[in-house]
Amino acid sequence: MAQMTMIEAIREAHDVAMEADERVVVFGEDVGFFGGVFRCTAGLQEKYGKSRCFDAPINESGIVGTAIGMAAFGLKPVIEIQFADYVYPAYDQIVSEAARLRHRSNGDFTCPIVIRMPTGGGIFGGQTHSQSPEAIFTHVSGLKVVIPSNPRDAKGLLLAAIEDPDPVIFLEPKRLYNGPFDGHHNKPIESWKKHPQGEVPEGKQIVPLGKAHIQKEGSDVTVLAYGTMVYVAEAAAAETGVDAEVIDLRTLMPLDLDTIVDSVKKTGRCVVVHEATRTSGFGAELMSLVQEACFYHLEAPMVRVTGWDTPYPHAQEWEYFPGPVRVGEALRKVMED
Incomplete structure (x- = not known):
């Protein structure tokens, strides 16, 4: 390869x-x-x-x-x-x-x-x-x-x-x-x-649509992320010491709900991370689906970490992005609740 x-x-x-x-x-x-x-x-x-x-x-x-x-x-x-x-x-x-x-x-x-x-x-x-x-x-x-x-x-x-x-x-x-x-x-x-x-891999090696990847296995909390935020979630877990299971969704539609549900039922906690603005972002849909499927397994309220509800702030670009500090705060919060 x-x-x-x-x-x-x-x-x-x-x-x-x-x-x-x-x-x-x-x-x-x-x-x-x-x-x-x-x-x-x-x-x-x-x-x-x-x-x-x-x-x-x-x-x-x-x-x-x-x-x-x-x-x-x-x-x-x-x-x-x-x-x-x-x-x-x-x-x-x-x-x-x-x-x-x-x-x-x-x-x-x-x-x-x-x-x-x-x-x-x-x-x-x-x-x-x-x-x-x-x-x-x-x-x-x-x-x-x-x-x-x-x-x-x-x-x-x-x-x-x-x-x-x-x-x-x-x-x-x-x-x-x-x-x-x-x-x-x-x-x-x-x-x-x-x-x-x-x-x-060389040649025609297909990754099927609709199948998430467990980027990092863990037992404390499930972190749902995609794109760049997968690496931010990994970094936050390393810096906080929280044993997070980081799931790279890869495909948002169709969504691999089975992998998500299995993970949340195992950990009992869930944090959702994305770069886009918060209100009506895809994280809201993820949290709703998890709530519907895993309500009796959740041990703490779910938390979203997202971009701001504002037009893209060029002058504050790096503050706008969810970083390991903000994601780390979310991990600690769900572990304390």
């Missing part, structure tokens, strides 16, 4: 899929000649030609609408929205067309598109390059929502998403793109220098 960054793993997933199936096409803003703003598609146009990897105008609604038409015709488009913050003009196409196509056609058509988007903060991108919009997609029936936390999962989940017959929102945490993440300090290690983060 090769050592890779998440960027390299995502690029390899594209390559494996495009080589295996000529129906897979890649397009979006700057993904062709330039190789994407983060270089996730670098070299694909040169290898597969301009008909299978090409640039699109700055028109997110047009990009998604074109992909839906391609999918209905029998292709498998993988499109990149340059930043998750840019997806809102395309939201109607995603919700009203892509998510509903299978059902409104009574199964005559499917919509096998993957919408890739860099998500979250940490690159000093300000309010329009740093948002975490996962919750608005998990609310939409017909969509699948994926957020990997490491290169191996990024490749395997992306390959699974490309093969899926339904639309998949594939969110890529920017702070994890170029290498290991220092959860203790809540900042990347030399953020723009590439450091391989983990081993990635």
